[in-house]
Amino acid sequence: MPDADALPLVEAQLRRFLRREVDAGSLEAGGRISDAMLAKVAELGLFGLSIPERWGGLELGLAGCCSVVTQLARSDRSLATTVGLHNGLGVRPLIDRGGDALRARWLPRLAAGEVIASFAATEAGAGSDLTRAATLATLDGDHVVVEGEKHFVTNGGFAGLFTILARTPDRGGARGQALVLVPRDTPGVTVGPEEHKLGLRASSTVTVRFDGVRVPADHVLGEPGAGASDALAALEWGRTLMAAGCVGTAVAATDAALEHVRTRRQFGRPLLSFPSVRQHVAAMLRESFAMQALVMAAGRAERRGDELSHLATAAKIVCSEGAFDLCDRAIQLHGGLGYLEGSGVARMLRDARVTRIFEGANEVLLARLGTALYAAESSAERRRLHEHDGPLAARFDDVDAHLEVALIRAREIHGLAGVRAQTLLQAFARADIALAAASACLASRSPERALAHQAAEDQLDRAERWIVAAAGAPERSARDALLVEPWVERRLDASPSSEVRA
Amino acid sequence: MLETPDGRRSRTIELIAEILEVQVDTVRPPQRLREDLGLDSLQSLELLSLLGEELRLELPMEEALELETVEDACAFVERTVAANA
Numbered sequence: 001m002p003d004a005d006a007l008p009l010v011e012a013q014l015r016r017f018l019r020r021e022v023d024a025g026s027l028e029a030g031g032r033i034s035d036a037m038l039a040k041v042a043e044l045g046l047f048g049l050s051i052p053e054r055w056g057g058l059e060l061g062l063a064g065c066c067s068v069v070t071q072l073a074r075s076d077r078s079l080a081t082t083v084g085l086h087n088g089l090g091v092r093p094l095i096d097r098g099g100d101a102l103r104a105r106w107l108p109r110l111a112a113g114e115v116i117a118s119f120a121a122t123e124a125g126a127g128s129d130l131t132r133a134a135t136l137a138t139l140d141g142d143h144v145v146v147e148g149e150k151h152f153v154t155n156g157g158f159a160g161l162f163t164i165l166a167r168t169p170d171r172g173g174a175r176g177q178a179l180v181l182v183p184r185d186t187p188g189v190t191v192g193p194e195e196h197k198l199g200l201r202a203s204s205t206v207t208v209r210f211d212g213v214r215v216p217a218d219h220v221l222g223e224p225g226a227g228a229s230d231a232l233a234a235l236e237w238g239r240t241l242m243a244a245g246c247v248g249t250a251v252a253a254t255d256a257a258l259e260h261v262r263t264r265r266q267f268g269r270p271l272l273s274f275p276s277v278r279q280h281v282a283a284m285l286r287e288s289f290a291m292q293a294l295v296m297a298a299g300r301a302e303r304r305g306d307e308l309s310h311l312a313t314a315a316k317i318v319c320s321e322g323a324f325d326l327c328d329r330a331i332q333l334h335g336g337l338g339y340l341e342g343s344g345v346a347r348m349l350r351d352a353r354v355t356r357i358f359e360g361a362n363e364v365l366l367a368r369l370g371t372a373l374y375a376a377e378s379s380a381e382r383r384r385l386h387e388h389d390g391p392l393a394a395r396f397d398d399v400d401a402h403l404e405v406a407l408i409r410a411r412e413i414h415g416l417a418g419v420r421a422q423t424l425l426q427a428f429a430r431a432d433i434a435l436a437a438a439s440a441c442l443a444s445r446s447p448e449r450a451l452a453h454q455a456a457e458d459q460l461d462r463a464e465r466w467i468v469a470a471a472g473a474p475e476r477s478a479r480d481a482l483l484v485e486p487w488v489e490r491r492l493d494a495s496p497s498s499e500v501r502a
Numbered sequence: 503m504l505e506t507p508d509g510r511r512s513r514t515i516e517l518i519a520e521i522l523e524v525q526v527d528t529v530r531p532p533q534r535l536r537e538d539l540g541l542d543s544l545q546s547l548e549l550l551s552l553l554g555e556e557l558r559l560e561l562p563m564e565e566a567l568e569l570e571t572v573e574d575a576c577a578f579v580e581r582t583v584a585a586n587a
Binding site for chain 1: 551555566
């Protein structure tokens with residue numbers, strides 16, 4: 001069933017469910033999401049959003065899944081994370097790379113929510129650098145033996161099926177990896193206790209050990225040795241769905257702030273009548289518009305079968321940072337009340353914080369994207385998402401051209417050594433994703449044209465600032481990378497209790 | 503060590519092994535940087551950038567992007583040394 005048919009039905013049921021049965025404060029206070037709540041989510045079909053109809057799912061595309069995750073996140077971010085992880089990283093590798101027998105065995109149960117999916121990649125020694133994953137998947141006859149420990153496993157507490165990233169010493173060379181499907185009830189799987197987290201407290205995050213776990217060889221998804229690129233493909237869905245959750249948080253924080261500034265009076269006037277308050281509100285609306293536009297652009301790219309990696313990365317970075325900024329502004333607009341848990345915005349800020357870290361720390365993603373730009377690998381990907389012309393489209397082309405010139409100059413000055421100048425690369429990447437966000441705003445089909453244009457202008461301003469920053473970045477980068485500043489070295493050598501006096 | 507072609511070749515392979523955190527005798531000249539050693543194109547560039555710094559060579563980026571094997575990297579270093587001589 002195409003999105004256009006299934007989505008309105010799902011969303012109507014979802015709105016009723018969220019209104020009647022979901023209270024984020026109570027969910028958090030109750031600890032991990034209850035089995036009863038998971039059963040209700042399953043009844044709504046939310047665990048089958050991305051699973052093809054032939055296996056009992058709704059077969060929504062990425063755009064439709066994002067829309068549902070945004071709705072969920074407006075009410076509760078833990079629930080949105082659980083559903084988003086299941087439908088993205090949890091099931092996409094099996095859908096895209098599993099054999100027919102494996103898919104027929106698991107996907108109907110996953111779609112029905114009888115089994116919840118999890119994805120396990122991070123380890124104690126492999127966070128942002130997943131190439132260092134030490135978990136092994138070794139061929140033994142017609143089985144694979146898995147040995148290792150995975151950390152920060154989202155959904156792990158209630159998951160029935162794990163997709164894990166493991167090294168394959170038999171295939172793919174020194175860094176060969178594979179995604180391996182491991183059912184929870186396989187002997188040797190041990191699920192640890194729930195982690196105590198800053199936010200997303202009703203979601204599940206655990207450590208999982210795999211001690212001599214034997215699964216049939218067909219549980220290796222895709223080509224053994226190609227796990228790293230398979231994981232990256234799954235992350236395109238994962239990052240976009242996470243960005244969609246950030247949009248939900250942003251909209252909820254903005255709604256809460258608007259409600260407060262409309263009703264709260266100080267100095268004899270409603271807060272909304274003060275220019276500085278209006279400025280905050282307008283900035284929040286523009287930022288959340290840009291976030292939504294980027295997520296929708298990624299959804300359209302997936303529907304067309306276009307390259308998704310760049311937009312998914314841009315959406316992840318822009319939306320995770322935007323959501324945190326908007327929650328912070330919402331707390332500021334609430335004044336002291338915002339600092340109290342009862343306001344709800346404090347929880348939103350806590351929930352949003354981790355999104356700048358998980359599924360790729362933003363700094364690492366920016367450095368990678370910057371390297372690709374510097375190596376002239378992705379300049380074509382940055383090109384217009386919007387088709388129309390006009391003054392702002394012309395300005396987009398100007399800023400785009402400035403970035404290209406700045407990149408060419410940097411390559412001339414720094415040559416191959418520039419691929420290790422992180423500050424420089426990140427500045428270029430930030431300019432690039434701001435351009436992507438600007439273009440997504442201009443490509444938006446929203447009837448709010450003035451808002452779309454102003455949101456695009458914000459992003460173009462941002463891109464220009466980062467291009468200027470990049471021009472001054474190499475010196476700073478060298479200084480930071482080499483820690484040549486004597487005061488930095490002194491501080492690093494000092495004991496933790498030593499003081500710095502101004 | 504870096505004055506002779508053999509020395510530069512050994513150091514190139516050593517450096518690749520160091521960056522990959524594998525034993526040096528597991529890195530062999532015919533191996534492909536991406537398919538066999540698991541580096542992606544950007545990691546290959548970082549590796550070559552480190553090589554350039556270690557060998558004090560200005561390595562052109564356009565050529566660096568085209569390298570496919572360990573042998574290519576060794577030959578690339580030699581070509582650049584010859585061109586700079």
